[in-house]
Amino acid sequence: MSRMLIALAAMFLQQTFASVGKVLPAVLAPLVIAELHADPAWVGVYYGTSAAASLVAQMGCGSFIVRNGALRMSQVALVLLGGGMAVAAEGSLPGFAASAIIGGGGAAVSTPTSSQLLYKVSPPRLAPLIFSIKQTAVPAGLLICGFLGPAMAAALGWRGAVLAIAAACVAFAAALQPLRARFDDDRVPSRRFRFADFRATIASVVRAPDLRGLSLACFAFNGVQSVFTAYFVTYLVALGYELSAAGFLFSVVVAVAVPCRVLWGWVGSFHLAPRLVMAGLALGMAGSIAVTGRFTAAWPMAAMGLVGAMLSATAMSWHGILLSETARLAPAGSAGAVTGGVLSFGQIGALLGPFAFSLLLRLTGGYGAGWAVCIIPALWVGFSLLCQRVPRESVIRSGTTRPTLG
Missing domain, CATH: 1.20.1250.20 (MFS general substrate transporter like domains)
Structure with missing residues (x-):
């Protein structure tokens, strides 16, 4: 039971970070648009690009999860999300396009990886409840971002807010490392991506x-x-x-x-x-x-x-x-x-x-x-x-x- 609870807590926090990272650009969009004198339609372009990257990432992540383990790929997802946000802090439209691809694709892998890990450690009868608890991280992330995003932008500027969340994503990825040996014991190193x-x-x-x-x-x-x-x-x-x-x-x-x-x-x-x-x-x-x-x-x-x-x-x-x-x-x-x-x-x-x-x-x-x-x-x-x-x-x-x- 303790193994299941540790996995649930880790994947809940991972999903929360992914949710915050995905919605932060929308929360800060008015500030970014005002500074860059950009058309508000670029917000839609950003999220459309992110959705396309997510589609590709979710279709192709299976071999990487099997080869490296679900916990390792959760770390990779967080690092990519953090890296994508750091690129966005550069403050240009090409930078935001790259951010949508890198961060959007990375964040999209968080759900398949957590599913692989949680199903392995959850009693089958409890799986719907366990997965549902984990998925409350998504609206929780939306609420956290809605409250903290504007406050952080007021204190640090929108670039500072983006970089702070990016650093938090990378830091949590590092914090997951001690759990890897415990949860990635089923990985298949010989598996190759095709x-x-x-x-x-x-x-x-x-x-x-x-x-x-x-x-x-x-x-x-x-x-x-x-x-x-x-x-x-x-x-x-x-x-x-x-x-x-x-x-x-x-x-x-x-x-x-x-x-x-x-x-x-x-x-x-x-x-x-x-x-x-x-x-x-x-x-x-x-x-x-x-x-x-x-x-x-x-x-x-x-x-x-x-x-x-x-x-x-x-x-x-x-x-x-x-x-x-x-x-x-x-x-x-x-x-x-x-x-x-x-x-x-x-x-x-x-x-x-x-x-x-x-x-x-x-x-x-x-x-x-x-x-x-x-x-x-x-x-x-x-x-x-x-x-x-x-x-x-x-x-x-x-x-x-x-x-x-x-």
């Missing part, structure tokens, strides 16, 4: 029906989450609310995701099959989106906050239970690689979701069509998971076996 690994990673999740279903769920869930985080505040402002009020409401509803991630993991560990929990989240997501699309200026903020909290409880809270199922279904020793493959579909959803929403907003001049389209993948995933036939359900719930990919 470009064919990209194709093999995608094939491994597309050919297996259960993993294919999780990949499509990740695509839909991450797409809806990206639309929610990108447009919810803007949507409220368009309805007539002040930016400060809309931003405060968004912060409150996002905070709901922290306990909900743990709650869904507990339900998936002790009360319902994870597949059914994800189906419920998908259907709840669809219902919340449908109501969100019907907001008007006459709605009281409390009502909007309640609906937003329901959307956050579903669209922002699925990660741990989906990742634990992905690790359970992966062949032995391949949890990191398979997780990267499933998450790559999520990255595609994160790219296409906001793009489709933006296109519909431009074509229709309103937000309703964009929210309506988001309902479709959520509904489809919900009913697909409900109707999915899962063989040997009792074995799956006990978590005593792993399938093989054919």
Whole structure:
């Protein structure tokens, strides 16, 4: 048990640093834009470039995790993230482009590595709960960055804030070193990276029906989450609310995701099959989106906050239970690689979701069509998971076996 708790604490902190590093540029963007006299659209370019780098990194990280060990690759992810932020502190647009590639690609590896390590040390029955606790690090990182980022920038300047977080990432990577012998005892030094690994990673999740279903769920869930985080505040402002009020409401509803991630993991560990929990989240997501699309200026903020909290409880809270199922279904020793493959579909959803929403907003001049389209993948995933036939359900719930990919 102590080994599991040490691993959980290490991966929670690793994921927190990754979350802080990924969101810090957005928090400091107004200061950077003002100094560089840059177009605000470059923020979107930065995160689009980062998402593309994340997609490549998650598709290709499997061999590196097997060869070097999950703990070592967690360290590498933190060092790359810190290095990327240090490059951004140079303060030029090319520097930010390089930062998006280096830091974005590095941060993206943090989830597959933590999945590989945690599944190895977690009791199978507790895996949904353990993974969900670890994934609360992401919203925790968002909240920490939201509070500390502006304060650090005020005290140190935006460059100083970026360099301070970069140094913290590298320092924590070094702090993980004493744990390496304990957790990387399963690495395979003879494993080599091949470009064919990209194709093999995608094939491994597309050919297996259960993993294919999780990949499509990740695509839909991450797409809806990206639309929610990108447009919810803007949507409220368009309805007539002040930016400060809309931003405060968004912060409150996002905070709901922290306990909900743990709650869904507990339900998936002790009360319902994870597949059914994800189906419920998908259907709840669809219902919340449908109501969100019907907001008007006459709605009281409390009502909007309640609906937003329901959307956050579903669209922002699925990660741990989906990742634990992905690790359970992966062949032995391949949890990191398979997780990267499933998450790559999520990255595609994160790219296409906001793009489709933006296109519909431009074509229709309103937000309703964009929210309506988001309902479709959520509904489809919900009913697909409900109707999915899962063989040997009792074995799956006990978590005593792993399938093989054919």
